[in-house]
Amino acid sequence: MTLQTEFEFILPRGYVDAKGNLHKQGRMRMATAMDEIAPLRDLRVKGNQAYLAIILLAQVITKLGSLSEVHTGVIEKLFSADFAYLQDFYRRINEDGTTGVPTTCPECSHKFEVDLSRLGGS
DSSP: OOOOOEEEEEEEEEEEOTTSOEEEEEEEEOOOHHHHHGGGGOHHHHHOTTHHHHHHHHHHEEEETTOSOOOHHHHHTSOHHHHHHHHHHHHHHHHTSSSEEEEEOTTTOOEEEEEGGGTSOO
């Protein structure tokens, strides 16, 4: 059995680059201990603890649309819905190791799993 370490996602809104191009599909890898420790030394995090999430996401997002690089400037310019989606996605893949959520149909009580990686976009 192989451990899945990268997960695809689709942003709810999408990142709009300087040329007006929309980027919605991406990939995020699982974080390492160093990914979570290293940003604590960053002056931006020392000045504002909330900046930690921006640095973490910039480190673990391996692809976003056709962008050549995902850096903190990209994360800073995400719509708030996309930022919240990525924070939750990060938490799910790093805590649970999956993007699936166990669900039960309220009408028939059938149990199934919903893959959150596909719920971001339309």
